[in-house]
Amino acid sequence: MSFFWVLLLGSLLGLELIGKVPPTLHTPLMSGANAISGITMLAALTLIIKAGSIGNTFLLVLGSFSLGFALFNVVGGFLVTDRMLAMFSRKNTRK
Amino acid sequence: MPISDTLKFLIDLLAVLLLALGIKGLSKVRSARDANRLAAMAMILAVIAVLIDSLGDLSISMDSWIWIIIGSLVGGLLGTFTAKKVAMTAMPETVALFNGCGGMSSLLVALAYAFAPNLLTDTSVGLNNIFIGQVSIVVSVFVGSITFTGSIVAMAKLQGWLSTPSLMQSKIRHVINIGLSVLSLIGISSFIASGGDSGLWLLVVSSALLGIGVTLPIGGADMPVVISLLNSYSGVAAAAAGFVVGSQLLIVAGAMVGAAGLILTQVMCKGMNRSLLSVLFGGAIASGQLSGSKDSGEYVNITSCSVEECALTLEAAERVVIVPGYGLAVAQAQHTLREVTRALEGSGIDVTYAIHPVAGRMPGHMNVLLAEADVPYEQLKEMDVINPDFPATDVVLVLGANDVVNPQAKNDPTSPLYGMPVLDVQEARTVFVVKRGMSAGYSGIKNDLFELQNTSMLFGDAKKVLGDLLVELKELGISGRN
Numbered sequence: 001m002s003f004f005w006v007l008l009l010g011s012l013l014g015l016e017l018i019g020k021v022p023p024t025l026h027t028p029l030m031s032g033a034n035a036i037s038g039i040t041m042l043a044a045l046t047l048i049i050k051a052g053s054i055g056n057t058f059l060l061v062l063g064s065f066s067l068g069f070a071l072f073n074v075v076g077g078f079l080v081t082d083r084m085l086a087m088f089s090r091k092n093t094r095k
Numbered sequence: 096m097p098i099s100d101t102l103k104f105l106i107d108l109l110a111v112l113l114l115a116l117g118i119k120g121l122s123k124v125r126s127a128r129d130a131n132r133l134a135a136m137a138m139i140l141a142v143i144a145v146l147i148d149s150l151g152d153l154s155i156s157m158d159s160w161i162w163i164i165i166g167s168l169v170g171g172l173l174g175t176f177t178a179k180k181v182a183m184t185a186m187p188e189t190v191a192l193f194n195g196c197g198g199m200s201s202l203l204v205a206l207a208y209a210f211a212p213n214l215l216t217d218t219s220v221g222l223n224n225i226f227i228g229q230v231s232i233v234v235s236v237f238v239g240s241i242t243f244t245g246s247i248v249a250m251a252k253l254q255g256w257l258s259t260p261s262l263m264q265s266k267i268r269h270v271i272n273i274g275l276s277v278l279s280l281i282g283i284s285s286f287i288a289s290g291g292d293s294g295l296w297l298l299v300v301s302s303a304l305l306g307i308g309v310t311l312p313i314g315g316a317d318m319p320v321v322i323s324l325l326n327s328y329s330g331v332a333a334a335a336a337g338f339v340v341g342s343q344l345l346i347v348a349g350a351m352v353g354a355a356g357l358i359l360t361q362v363m364c365k366g367m368n369r370s371l372l373s374v375l376f377g378g379a380i381a382s383g384q385l386s387g388s389k390d391s392g393e394y395v396n397i398t399s400c401s402v403e404e405c406a407l408t409l410e411a412a413e414r415v416v417i418v419p420g421y422g423l424a425v426a427q428a429q430h431t432l433r434e435v436t437r438a439l440e441g442s443g444i445d446v447t448y449a450i451h452p453v454a455g456r457m458p459g460h461m462n463v464l465l466a467e468a469d470v471p472y473e474q475l476k477e478m479d480v481i482n483p484d485f486p487a488t489d490v491v492l493v494l495g496a497n498d499v500v501n502p503q504a505k506n507d508p509t510s511p512l513y514g515m516p517v518l519d520v521q522e523a524r525t526v527f528v529v530k531r532g533m534s535a536g537y538s539g540i541k542n543d544l545f546e547l548q549n550t551s552m553l554f555g556d557a558k559k560v561l562g563d564l565l566v567e568l569k570e571l572g573i574s575g576r577n
Contacts, residue, residue, distance in 0.1 A: 006350075011353065018355045018359060024459050042145050042345050046145060072171075072196045088466050
């Protein structure tokens with residue numbers, strides 16, 4: 001049942017973390033949080049490893065697709081967020 | 096506890112800490128970029144932890160490695176390519192696309208575990224309960240497929256690839272969506288009761304259609320709210336997938352994103368003066384329906400003017416405020432705008448930008464676009480800061496913004512916009528509104544500003560008008576190079 005505690009505390013943490021966000025950062029924050037939701041790649045990874053250990057090719061392929069989708073989300077999400085934020089910080093350092 | 100377990104536990108703990116710090120840091124301008132990297136690092140750590148753990152109790156087979164590498168390469172490369180190439184103006188649809196793929200990933204994992212229940216029983220980390228396992232699968236499938244199809248529809252609508260069919264604008268859509276929800280429920284109960292594949296497939300198909308049915312009727316300008324909500328869903332789907340595979344880290348991270356996404360959605364709704372319920376179930380507000388019959392959108396007393404007149408007025412001004420909006424973003428005119436303002440600044444005119452909280456195509460999007468065009472951060476003023484300054488402003492240039500400068504929101508209690516925070520541009524001496532035509536804003540409500548004495552309309556695409564303006568200004572001897 002410890003999993004439900006984890007769920008509860010994680011949700012509460014998420015509610016607390018974003019208190020006051022300046023509107024400037026709504027878009028980057030959304031895209032950053034979106035990248036984090038690609039953490040489901042861990043599940044895909046676990047699936048592939050288990051499927052490999054029982055030698056099920058169908059599950060291996062399914063897992064590989066899942067991993068691909070998740071990594072697309074994670075890698076793309078973090079990079080695009082960085083691209084946006086770079087524009088803000090460039091301005092700050094030049095001053 | 097074998098050493099590998101302890102090690103994984105510690106790395107997981109560190110990853111959660113970094114993720115939390117990352118989300119926290121993303122909400123402050125100064126720390127945002129580092130925070131994003133912190134979160135990315137946390138993800139890498141989490142992957143390492145999974146690999147260490149698996150090497151501990153069962154070695155990873157050659158087959159697994161091959162498929163891991165294939166999946167990572169394809170996904171990673173496509174992601175990198177998309178992130179580097181996409182235009183800043185296309186940010187909302189890009190986030191939607193990424194988000195949909197995250198949902199798809201959770202969906203596929205859950206399906207795999209449903210097809211091979213023997214994988215489930217192996218998940219003994221405190222989750223020996225088949226019932227909980229099945230519920231997790233069902234939640235992951237349901238939320239995952241809604242997230243996927245919903246996000247793809249959102250992307251297609253923002254790209255203009257898709258418009259709302261009339262069937263989905265009528266009330267019948269509620270019947271269809273309720274029907275699909277019922278089918279999903281039947282699928283869920285049948286899968287949990289018998290574990291059969293047919294129930295699962297029913298669930299997959301009906302929830303995928305439900306994602307389409309719910310997203311299709313929503314208007315383009317409301318779409319950011321929907322994307323933010325779907326982003327929250329993909330967090331929920333990830334947390335459910337965490338239950339399926341028995342990963343605490345996945346549950347924490349998914350729950351954090353789910354909750355944070357919900358808050359962000361709420362903040363966005365507030366900025367647009369809409370409730371989440373009306374966004375989801377109301378569809379777009381039909382013009383004239385809510386504002387009564389008195390303003391059915393007919394404009395009288397519109398003054399339009401030429402680019403030349405506008406340039407002359409700007410030349411004589413001391414203080415100019417730019418109000419950029421959705422139209423500017425759509426026309427991708429931020430760089431041309433920057434050239435115009437450079438020219439004005441070059442001849443000693445004070446230029447600032449008034450940023451409404453929901454300016455652009457989603458909240459904060461305008462800041463990104465202007466930053467891309469090299470506008471100094473200090474020149475961007477938030478609504479509350481700039482509003483008292485309008486009476487002392489000579490010229491306001493409204494570029495493709497509409498509802499956010501509608502005085503009705505302050506003056507007319509019968510207006511559906513009433514109560515929405517707006518920029519008080521009508522207080523300025525002269526207002527120029529650059530607009531493609533006399534069509535209404537996304538709310539479909541007439542804008543009283545356009546009929547005011549001190550307002551002149553400049554019809555045309557924002558980019559073209561600004562380009563012409565730049566030429567005129569140069570002829571008047573105003574250019575940034577002086």
